[in-house]
Amino acid sequence: MKCDIADHALAEKGRLRIEWAGRSMPVLNLIRKRFEQEKPLEGVTLGACLHVTTETANLCQVLKAGGAEVVLCASNPLSTQDDVAASLVEHDGISVYAIKGEDTETYYQHLNAVLDAAPNITMDDGADLVSQIHSERKDLISGIIGGTEETTTGVIRLRAMAADGVLAYPIVAVNDAMTKHLFDNRYGTGQSTLDGIIRATNRLVAGSYFVVCGYGWCGRGVAMRANGLGAKVIVTEVDPLRALEAVMDGYQVMPLNQAAAIGDFFCTVTGDIHVIRQEHFLAMKDGAIVANSGHFNVELDLDGLAEVTKKSRPIRDFVVEHTMDNGKNVYVLGEGRLINLAAAEGHPSSVMDMSFANQALCAAYMKDNAADLNKQVYVVPDFIDAEVAQLKLAALGVEIDELTEEQEMYLNSWTMGT
Known part of the structure; x- marks a missing residue:
């Protein structure tokens, strides 16, 4: 074989x-x-x-x-x-x-x-x-x-x-x-992403600022689970409808250049390139933890981070410490790849x-x-x-109702009115 x-x-x-x-x-x-x-x-x-x-x-x-x-x-x-x-x-x-x-x-x-x-x-x-x-x-x-x-x-x-x-x-x-997407992307990504981040870092999520970049189905799931663990969730978005939904769901919404200085954890789930860029890494507080749960590691500008990193070292399994030129440390999980599969089981x-x-x-x-x-x-x-x-x-073991013949007729009719 x-x-x-x-x-x-x-x-x-x-x-x-x-x-x-x-x-x-x-x-x-x-x-x-x-x-x-x-x-x-x-x-x-x-x-x-x-x-x-x-x-x-x-x-x-x-x-x-x-x-x-x-x-x-x-x-x-x-x-x-x-x-x-x-x-x-x-x-x-x-x-x-x-x-x-x-x-x-x-x-x-x-x-x-x-x-x-x-x-x-x-x-x-x-x-x-x-x-x-x-x-x-x-x-x-x-x-x-x-x-x-x-x-x-x-x-x-x-x-x-x-x-x-x-x-x-x-x-x-x-x-x-x-x-x-209603279940895999939301419930699966939500649980497994937090699982991967916690396995990699063993850091407490409760009380932290958790920045979720992207509020699609995956972002909704990650935000929901981080919130459930007691984090103060911040959402960044480019889509006004999704941003509005995140506000109505109870989360803070702001541009990433503002969130960068606040967050303790960052997780990208957008499917796009260079969501967290060099300027964002430089603005982060010392000890910020950065992960990706979008499909490809290109969501993080790792080349841009390398340009402002004076030294780096693996400090735990799936955790690399980057000491930047400004003296602050940021921690990238799982090489920027899918953290739920890099450090957990998906x-x-x-x-x-x-x-x-x-x-x-x-x-x-x-x-x-x-x-x-x-x-x-x-x-x-x-x-x-x-x-x-x-x-x-x-x-x-869940049963649901079926439409009656009368209900079927009503839904398919334009003459019955109200």
């Missing part, structure tokens, strides 16, 4: 952790049973660039149960759980190219190893596979029927490609499913249950419908979103 992982001997530990995560993924388990019978992905080679975690392992098992040949690499150099990678290779026969802490050169070698398998469907978390295909591996395009994308950042990139007329095959924006499996259920169902949808789709980014079909929500409610 072709692979590149850290240690095959970790496989048994990984298997147990994958099983533990699977116990909180009832929707995906129901889909697995269906896929085992129907084989909706029979004959498909599926190239996936995802965070190699216990939850992702459960998704890969479902895809394989559906008939797909799955080849997996990491979507972030620090997000791989090496025991999970080993278990997927040893126990599930899935080719994995992922090592926690891999350098940039290895990261792209692993991307290309997945592409060497000539996938028919791509499954991305940040659109790196798609970008590599369109820039360096155009020879593969004729064999690709479609793809899926998991993240806000990736969808932004893909929509830009579609707008420029360069996107070469259809892609479903799994991120935009209501059962994904989203809880019960949240990823819905996100990965969408991934599995959208992969099958893409196989069945690719011939009728244009080269653009599609939202998740409503029937898939509704099915995932219904399955999750059933798994939680």
